[in-house]
Amino acid sequence: MSDKKMKKLTPVQQEYQEFAKAREPKRPVLFNCLKAFLVGGGICLLGQAVQDFFIWNFDFTEKTAGDPTVAVMIMISVILTVAGVYDHIAQWAGAGTAVPVTGFANSVASSAIEHRTEGFVLGVGAKMFKLAGSVIVYGVFAAFIIGLIKTGITMLGGF
């Protein structure tokens, strides 16, 4: 990394950034939050419906129905990604489509499609997790830490 002091903006740069900021369109944060809430909630509602479908029609309990439900949601997301629709929905919905499992599936599928032209090994295989990889790494790490904490508390007689 270069010197931290060099990163500091000169007065001219600061003046320009203020000048430019006044002329840039703002992100509609509140409206984006509302859209994300509605779409994200809608996806979860759909997931709930799928789960109920499995419980009512097949021999699943609330706990075991989770796996097929997630599989169905991932499948829907991948189909929409392949059809080239998912990115358009996401442009409107923002975090609403990024946060649920569908967003994760989209990041894997889109990377796989994108790098198909570089072959199955160096392209699809190597690049598939270029966006999702960090989610897995930090997800597993966070789960490990939480697991340690839970085990510690249990051993001390809690819960």
Added chain:
Amino acid sequence: MLQGHQTWVFLNRPVILSSAVVGGPFEAEGPLAEDFDLLHGDLWVGQDSYEKAEKKMLEEACEMAIHKAGLQKQDIQFFLGGDLLNQIISSCFTARTLAVPFLGLYGACSTSMEGLALASLIVDSRAGRYVLCGTSSHNSAAEKQYRYPTEYGSQKPPTAQWTVTAAGAALLGPEGDGPKVTSATIGRVVDMGVNDPFNMGGAMAPAAVDTIMAHFRDMQISPGYYDLIATGDLGKVGYKIAGDLLKKHGLEIPEKVFVDCGLLIYGEDQPAVMAGGSGCGCSASVVYGHILNRLKRGELKKVMIVATGALLSPLSYQQKESIPCIAHAVSIESE
């Protein structure tokens, strides 16, 4: 001939003998569709990767430009080309097909005018008789390299720009019919500390202003000299900032004269482009197509093109570097 600090004046007035522009499906829906020589309905251009599609478009543009001038490949002394992809592969591979002595350039989206300025210098100094310059960009290839996979669902802010899928080439010669290149101002790299790659317009505007100011200073003329001053790809945001910044520096350019190629190429009915078009192909296709056609029709006499480029790489952005920018200006006049 050097005039002032950073401007070349071409006393022998190199002529743009011919030019050709090739566009993609999204550009075909835009208001300038009529000015393209060839429009592809397929983003893949019949190739099996986006990178190959971009190369194919540049090849087509170069071959059409040579053909329109009534020349053969072997008549061309030099080919100057550049593009956005790593190691400027589209241009290098096009040069392989053309088999013409080649100089590769990189100036991000300013490459179009960098190429035209250097080609004019070569022709003007008699170092070459016929010189071809060309550049290209492809939306999906650029997104893949600089941002996210095309099908990845991420929300773009309103300041983001849309990389144009197009290629443009121009062929210069010492004499003949056509618009003449009269001067060129080579820009400095300007970095105002903007580090948001989704706000290229805001980052590039100061570079455009710096080059425009330098051009008028070196040439000792006023903005009234030109019928049209077109920036490369500032988009809505950068265009507004550049206009206000010029006013602040005491250079008032009428709104009818000051335009931006990134705003011209797409219509209001194409909201997916957000703030406007960008990429090497943006200024190349608008200038070598639309603006040269207007010059030839006599609607314009004197134009100045200021192609702007953001000299960032995906790595420099990840390492939290700001975005250095550049702009090169070329004036084209028709008698």
